[in-house]
Amino acid sequence: MTIQDIIRTELQRRLEEYGLFDEDAAVELEKPRDPAHGDLSTNVAMTTAKRLGRKPRELAGELAAKLQFDRDVVASVEIAGPGFINFRIGRRHQVAQLLDLWRGEGAIQDIRVGGGRRINVEFISANPTGPLNVVSARAGAFGITLVRLLNAIGYDAHAEYYVNDAGRQVHLLGRSLRARFSELAGRPEPFPEDGYKGLYVARMAEELLALDSAAIQQQAGVFNDESFQRVTAPEGDARDWLDLPPDESARRFSKYALMKILTWQRQTCRRFGLRFNTWYFESELHETGRVERALEQLRKSGSVYELDGALWFRSTDFGDEKDRVVVRSGGEPTYFLADVAYHFHKYQRGFEHAIDFLGPDHHGHIPRMQGAMRALGIPDGWLEVQILQQVNFVENGRPVDMSKREGQFVTMDALADDVGTDVAKYIFLTRRPNSHLDFDLDLAREQSNENPVYYVKYAHARICAVLRKAEAGGWQLQEPVEADLAGLQQDAEWNLVREIVRLPEVILGAAESREPHRLTAYAADLAGCFHQFYHQCVIVGENREVTRARLELCQVTRKVLRDVLDLIGVEAPEQMGDKE
């Protein structure tokens, strides 16, 4: 039974004396912003006063006087303000929570509400037409952190990357590469209209020119695990590709470009600590007939019709603004249909829930997708779409154009080179998902040493330093025990304890609301409490009992700090490097 349950039950028991039962008087307990208002607070006197014809404050006083608690659990009950009843949690109970957390028991287990259910989280899924654009960095940070959060609350979460390798744009990329290559090979061809003008295409052509067929084959082996089985090298020598029939020639160049780009993209992901359980290829949907089968299924639901030679999905039946084409008049399936097939397969693969992270430019896509899911008989709510607002990058005081076609964009790797992955991830995770943020690259570079992430890292390193010093001075670190911790006296110590104990609810809240940024806020608060404690209290001192208790507090703080940093994917250093 949690402390909340204890207080709630007692309050409800007393409210019954006024003729108020559960439905009439739902007791809400919350943590006051101001610690002077206690550890927990309820407004129940205010919400019920009117019905009872009483003054809120008077009722609160009367109620408070009747409440009976074990003093070790609830140390005090006070009334305040317009009629709040504030509770202060007893120290013994707080120490018990602290020890539970240290052992991985209690609340940190109670938040495991997922019951092992499988959730698919799809994020980034950038087109394979260039190096990962820096706008994907935000999605990466959010997606992977959400995966970890879901696992922390007991789900079996699965990170997935959808590779859109069957579309026209890959073909266009191949033709762009062919044009650059032909130039270098001394047989120049016109560059395709709307082709990919980025420098990386020219570089790729240059590299390709130096490779023979065996070396080309070798390029494919960088990631040869199950997810990348489909990523293979085109056969033959690149110079010969120019003489092949146009279609076959384009196919080879496309295949090569795709292979290279996916390798880059995956390497970049690694660098950012983004591990995907699955890289799912659109081409597989076409080859295995899943696209046709999804279409069949839609047909059966009666929501497909023919018009002007094309097949349409009647998405207006599901709240969309207009119906959508699924098969073009030329017989070609649309991207939308493939996406429907993809999600249908996701469902069939046994995921009980799916979350897609999308950019704001795709929000129009949501109603038709949800409609298609319903037409396919997939339960409402199965597919959850999270829109992550765009990041605008600013450099030299000007917004940076992010068009892949024009090749004018900042890559994720460049960001990592500039500010480091920890700083980048941390910055993204301090913003809530739907904030439209301006990311000033110049400022980020300058501030990388002033960045809040160092505040948190420093707290961790500092604890490590204290513990090292203690051990060097002959102290042996031991299992924290109640007998030691209950002796803590200072406000700074108890502030720290209260902060530590919040961890489970922070994790649960961040996971369920899909707001990973709560973790960085918590990490900063926790680090702040530790720094204050450090300044106010000498940890390794004269008094043996006090020192022992404070060392134990340090150990628990370090563990929690490390756990949080692990969740956001930032390294928890044993010591800080040199500051520039």
Added chain:
RNA sequence: GCGCCUGUAGCUCAGUUGGAUAGAGCACCGGACUUCUAAUCCGGCGGUCGCAGGUUCGAGUCCUGCCAGGCGCGCCA
């Protein structure tokens, strides 16, 4: 025109799902290193929460209408 998102300190952003005196970092001003690491701590400056109504004990948070900005409204992906 319609839809989604946003508007909080000079700047970048939080604000625990409707609570008490709206917070933090940066910037600026002033203090604390003979000490377990000063990448830290303490204090100060700074606000018409875009504007106007409404809902109620109570609104930055909810509802309506305006204003401003971003994005979207293809047989593109």
